[in-house]
Amino acid sequence: MSGQQQTFTLSGASCAGCVRKIESALKAVDGVDDARVNLAERTLTVTGSVSSPTCISAVESAGYGAKRAAADPRKQRELQRDKDRQHFRKLMWRSGLALALGIPLMLWGLITGEMSVNTSTQQLAWGCVGLITLAVMAFCGGHFFTGAWKAFRHHNANMDTLIAVGTGAAWLFSMAVVFFPHWLPESARHVYFEASAMIIGLINLGQALEVRARGRTSAAVEKLLELQDPTARVVSESGEVDVPLEEVQVGDQVRVRPGEKIPVDGQVLEGRSSVDESMLTGEPVPVKKAAGDNLSAGTLNKNGTLLFEAKKVGAETRLAQIIEMVQNAQSSRVPIARLADTISAIFVPTVMIIAIIAALVWFNWGPDPRAAHTLVVLTSVLIIACPCALGLATPMSVMVGVGKGAEHGVLVRNGKALQQASNLTTLVVDKTGTLTEGAPKLTDIETDGDVDELLTLLASLERHSEHPLAEAIVDAARDKELSLHEVEDFEAITAHGVRGKVDGRLVLLGNRKLMSREAIEPGDWQARAEDLAAMGRTAMYAAVDNQMAGVIAVADPIRKDAKDAVARLKNLGLKIEMLTGDNQATADAVAKQLGIESVHADLQPEDKEKIIGELQQKGIRVGMAGDGINDAPALARADVGFAIGAGTDVAIETADVTLMRSSLHGVADAIELSRATLRNIKQNLFGAFIYNTLGIPVAAGVLYPLTGMLLSPVIAGAAMAFSSVTVVSNANRLRLFKPSSAQEVRP
Amino acid sequence: MMSVLINVLGLLLITGIVWWFWLAGRKSPLQHYQESLVIQVKDGVYEPDRIEVPAGREITLSFQREDASPCAEYVVFSDLEISKQLPLNHITEVQLPKLEKREYPFTCQMKMYRGILVAS
Numbered sequence: 054m055s056g057q058q059q060t061f062t063l064s065g066a067s068c069a070g071c072v073r074k075i076e077s078a079l080k081a082v083d084g085v086d087d088a089r090v091n092l093a094e095r096t097l098t099v100t101g102s103v104s105s106p107t108c109i110s111a112v113e114s115a116g117y118g119a120k121r122a123a124a125d126p127r128k129q130r131e132l133q134r135d136k137d138r139q140h141f142r143k144l145m146w147r148s149g150l151a152l153a154l155g156i157p158l159m160l161w162g163l164i165t166g167e168m169s170v171n172t173s174t175q176q177l178a179w180g181c182v183g184l185i186t187l188a189v190m191a192f193c194g195g196h197f198f199t200g201a202w203k204a205f206r207h208h209n210a211n212m213d214t215l216i217a218v219g220t221g222a223a224w225l226f227s228m229a230v231v232f233f234p235h236w237l238p239e240s241a242r243h244v245y246f247e248a249s250a251m252i253i254g255l256i257n258l259g260q261a262l263e264v265r266a267r268g269r270t271s272a273a274v275e276k277l278l279e280l281q282d283p284t285a286r287v288v289s290e291s292g293e294v295d296v297p298l299e300e301v302q303v304g305d306q307v308r309v310r311p312g313e314k315i316p317v318d319g320q321v322l323e324g325r326s327s328v329d330e331s332m333l334t335g336e337p338v339p340v341k342k343a344a345g346d347n348l349s350a351g352t353l354n355k356n357g358t359l360l361f362e363a364k365k366v367g368a369e370t371r372l373a374q375i376i377e378m379v380q381n382a383q384s385s386r387v388p389i390a391r392l393a394d395t396i397s398a399i400f401v402p403t404v405m406i407i408a409i410i411a412a413l414v415w416f417n418w419g420p421d422p423r424a425a426h427t428l429v430v431l432t433s434v435l436i437i438a439c440p441c442a443l444g445l446a447t448p449m450s451v452m453v454g455v456g457k458g459a460e461h462g463v464l465v466r467n468g469k470a471l472q473q474a475s476n477l478t479t480l481v482v483d484k485t486g487t488l489t490e491g492a493p494k495l496t497d498i499e500t501d502g503d504v505d506e507l508l509t510l511l512a513s514l515e516r517h518s519e520h521p522l523a524e525a526i527v528d529a530a531r532d533k534e535l536s537l538h539e540v541e542d543f544e545a546i547t548a549h550g551v552r553g554k555v556d557g558r559l560v561l562l563g564n565r566k567l568m569s570r571e572a573i574e575p576g577d578w579q580a581r582a583e584d585l586a587a588m589g590r591t592a593m594y595a596a597v598d599n600q601m602a603g604v605i606a607v608a609d610p611i612r613k614d615a616k617d618a619v620a621r622l623k624n625l626g627l628k629i630e631m632l633t634g635d636n637q638a639t640a641d642a643v644a645k646q647l648g649i650e651s652v653h654a655d656l657q658p659e660d661k662e663k664i665i666g667e668l669q670q671k672g673i674r675v676g677m678a679g680d681g682i683n684d685a686p687a688l689a690r691a692d693v694g695f696a697i698g699a700g701t702d703v704a705i706e707t708a709d710v711t712l713m714r715s716s717l718h719g720v721a722d723a724i725e726l727s728r729a730t731l732r733n734i735k736q737n738l739f740g741a742f743i744y745n746t747l748g749i750p751v752a753a754g755v756l757y758p759l760t761g762m763l764l765s766p767v768i769a770g771a772a773m774a775f776s777s778v779t780v781v782s783n784a785n786r787l788r789l790f791k792p793s794s795a796q797e798v799r800p
Numbered sequence: 801m802m803s804v805l806i807n808v809l810g811l812l813l814i815t816g817i818v819w820w821f822w823l824a825g826r827k828s829p830l831q832h833y834q835e836s837l838v839i840q841v842k843d844g845v846y847e848p849d850r851i852e853v854p855a856g857r858e859i860t861l862s863f864q865r866e867d868a869s870p871c872a873e874y875v876v877f878s879d880l881e882i883s884k885q886l887p888l889n890h891i892t893e894v895q896l897p898k899l900e901k902r903e904y905p906f907t908c909q910m911k912m913y914r915g916i917l918v919a920s
Contacts, residue, residue, distance in 0.1 A: 096891075132887065132890075133887045133888065136868070136887075136888040136889065137888075140868040140888075143868075196843075196869075199843050200843045200844035200867075200869075201844070202843075203842075203843035203844050203845045204843070204844040204845055204912075205820075206845075207845045207849055208820060208821055208824060209821075209844065209845060209912070209913075209914060210821055211844050211871070211912035211913075212871070212912065213844050260869070260870070263870060264870055267870050267873075380884075380885060381882070381883060381884075383883075385876075385881060385883055386876070386878055394878075394911055397910060397911040397912070398911050398914075399822070401821075402817050402818070402821040402822065405817050406814050406817055406818070409810050409813050409814050409817075410810075410814070412810065413806075413807060413810045416803075416806055416807070416810075417803070417807065427806075440910065440912065441871070441910065443910075444871075444909065444910025444911060444912065445909075445910065448874070448909040448910075467881055
């Protein structure tokens with residue numbers, strides 16, 4: 054059991070003394086590395102290799118109560134959704150109430166035109182309306198005022214400030230008209246109660262729609278959370294019992310039946326089955342699992358029953374780490390938003406100053422009724438300006454983009470990586486394991502005699518070799534179910550090959566130098582071996598009893614989809630360069646088959662990083678695709694490192710982009726997604742900037758000379774309310790993103 | 801007379817805005833970090849919004865979001881590339897790595913909520 058973290062809810066703890074007592078009791082328990090009580094939340098967090106019942110007993114022995122906290126992220130998510138729904142309903146209710154007052158008032162003004170205060174009857178009537186408006190403002194928009202006040206006290210100004218000042222100014226002016234109409238010229242004795250009510254109503258409506266739209270932006274994480282069942286079937290001496298997922302301990306034995314999801318990470322103890330891991334690796338073909346194999350939480354057991362030991366639970370599982378990574382990336386910043394962030398920080402006070410300046414201009418130089426115009430301009434400027442649109446422009450797009458990536462097996466580390474992936478010009482690809490399978494296979498065996506007989510002899514000999522290519526020959530014999538023989542006098546001759554006696558026959562396998570050394574003339578086989586080498590294969594000569602027996606070739610096969618993926622990446626405008634430690638001939642052959650023009654062969658691991666550095670010095674924006682382990686320095690050096698390693702832990706920790714699929718298509722998906730996301734961000738930023746830069750001057754009255762009208766504060770409120778919704782809705786359009794399929798490529 | 805008064809009031813308001821929001825600086829007291837400290841996310845502000853934390857040591861901050869506004873949904877430590885979703889009416893712990901001695905701003909996604917960590 055590793056140092057896992059468990060959380061408990063406490064009962065009976067109420068002071069610092071209780072905290073000390075509980076922590077001391079826990080720290081005295083074997084296996085507890087750390088115990089921390091959070092008195093504010095009444096929780097206890099225990100780190101260490103200890104079971105939860107042991108922790109609970111220790112707490113109880115100290116005189117308090119404890120139970121495992123419901124840390125199920127799905128429950129939390131559901132709870133959050135419930136709260137969002139409640140919030141939506143509350144906002145709609147507030148909106149409805151405010152509009153129920155605002156709309157009739159507005160219609161009254163439009164139909165009768167009587168919104169002025171000239172008589173004592175009108176004073177009384179509009180005074181009552183003013184008080185009703187105040188009640189509606191307090192009930193439906195009170196949070197704007199309290200928020201604005203608290204922010205003000207902290208030297209902050211936010212959207213609440215604009216709404217509170219705008220609606221407050223309109224209401225105060227109207228009440229001033231009601232109480233002191235004679236202070237103003239007749240033409241200026243207009244009340245604006247409908248504006249205050251309508252603005253509060255429309256902004257609540259806008260926020261309600263925004264809450265609903267935002268709920269859709271996190272759909273990807275919800276899909277990931279749904280990959281786990283809420284319970285696991287734990288096997289103990291007393292039988293099998295379904296327990297909540299959060300109660301599964303490391304070391305528990307868990308049974309999964311056909312059709313069930315694997316609840317936690319573990320290792321198979323008994324049984325055979327195939328497991329669909331496509332949700333985590335993108336590999337569509339189910340993987341066979343038997344004793345000793347590893348299982349990942351969230352994958353689907355297909356056709357057999359498995360008994361396995363839990364190795365990682367809770368936040369330690371690979372799925373949980375992926376979810377955490379996605380959530381972190383979703384709320385990270387993108388460099389392109391730096392300007393918007395800077396503007397956001399000074400936006401509200403700046404708008405307030407603009408509103409005052411505009412109001413003073415109308416007051417000093419505007420046409421009559423100046424007081425009314427001054428108020429309309431002041432209110433409209435404050436209300437139309439929307440920091441929300443600016444602030445939401447990038448986070449919403451990043452959230453949807455990163456989530457969409459996760460759906461397609463593309464895990465983006467942060468917003469910066471997402472942005473940089475969109476403008477790469479060159480993609481450097483490691484050959485082995487990325488363009489090729491990464492596991493050599495026997496591709497050719499040619500002999501004048503019996504193929505199986507020769508393969509049996511060679512595989513028997515190679516079984517004793519540690520050369521990486523030897524395994525391919527042994528595997529080929531096993532695949533054919535050939536029986537291997539004992540070997541005598543085995544000898545590995547460095548840089549030549551191997552020799553030994555199999556069934557009393559002297560067998561040699563190696564390169565041309567080995568044959569020369571043993572004085573064996575390869576004859577026509579040499580030309581055949583050279584042909585095979587020209588195809589990118591490693592050809593070897595085989596001799597039996599000092600006679601040439603044939604040639605065999607081993608190669609790391611090119612991935613089935615590598616050619617399509619390379620074509621797709623070229624289609625995206627990227628120059629592809631191949632890196633490999635293999636010899637030039639093999640590398641050239643692979644590159645030729647894949648349509649890659651630029652090849653760097655015979656490289657040491659450190660050379661890869663140097664090559665990327667040289668490309669960057671030429672001003673090229675370089676992406677690097679590798680397996681995430683051997684290529685770590687090069688991946689780190691590249692502008693964007695794509696780790697193609699089916700999401701190994703190392704890759705997830707270090708890469709800018711981790712591809713769950715072991716396919717170069719993932720890189721194309723990531724680049725297409727990043728470009729789509731950046732396009733969406735730019736649209737949002739452009740929209741938000743344009744909205745504010747056009748909206749504020751229009752509200753300030755620049756069109757008055759042309760139209761003879763000022764923008765109504767109600768229209769300004771509607772524009773503000775729906776600007777945020779527009780931004781969120783545009784970000785949600787990214788949910789429709791689909792990577793172009795390989796079939797669409799026209800090389 | 802009224803005209804002069806309104807203009808003077810307007811200019812005073814502009815001066816007040818510039819001074820209060822940009823020049824006056826924050827006067828809120830610097831809270832010392834304790835493990836039981838909970839930062840409230842409410843009414844448009846973090847409270848406390850200036851927290852002194854020990855440098856060179858991993859710390860955990862607890863945020864309690866009571867503001868249903870979507871604006872408050874995330875807390876972002878942009879200098880540390882850390883962000884965390886804050887479920888409503890729930891205490892969320894944010895683990896921070898060892899910090900160097902300097903100030904680290906934390907904000908909501910829209911930079912409306914703002915706070916400062918002072919690592920010393």
